[in-house]
Amino acid sequence: MEKWLYVMTIKKAKTYNKVTKAVITRHVENLRKLDAEGKIELCGPFKGYPGVAGMVIFKTQSYEEAEALCKQEPLVAEGYASYILAALQVADKDNNYLL
Numbered sequence: 001m002e003k004w005l006y007v008m009t010i011k012k013a014k015t016y017n018k019v020t021k022a023v024i025t026r027h028v029e030n031l032r033k034l035d036a037e038g039k040i041e042l043c044g045p046f047k048g049y050p051g052v053a054g055m056v057i058f059k060t061q062s063y064e065e066a067e068a069l070c071k072q073e074p075l076v077a078e079g080y081a082s083y084i085l086a087a088l089q090v091a092d093k094d095n096n097y098l099l
Contacts, residue, residue: 003090005041006058006066010075011082012051019080026074031056034069053081063087 034040038059045054053075058066067085075081091097 001095003092003095004063005088005090006060006063007086007088008056008058008066008070008073009084009086010053010055010073011084012053013079013081016053016075016080019075023074023078023080026078030072030074034058039069057088 031043041057041059043056046052058069060066070083070085076083
């Protein structure tokens, strides 16, 4: 059985330097909600990766569902960031690393 995860890379917009604690609080509240719903595999900020704030790896039923979550992300919805969404086919011992 194929297993897919959806990787959201959060890219800083020109206005990213205007992010406030209130914006970050909305961002974290969104992450907590999605995590409680079982939709996040992993998330976090990047250090030393110019122009990129961080990433979220979604465990959703489809690419379309993951994209809807990207658009609802406060950093994106409020114009502080954009995103790139990629589908990642999981290779692991359960599927013999796709051999």
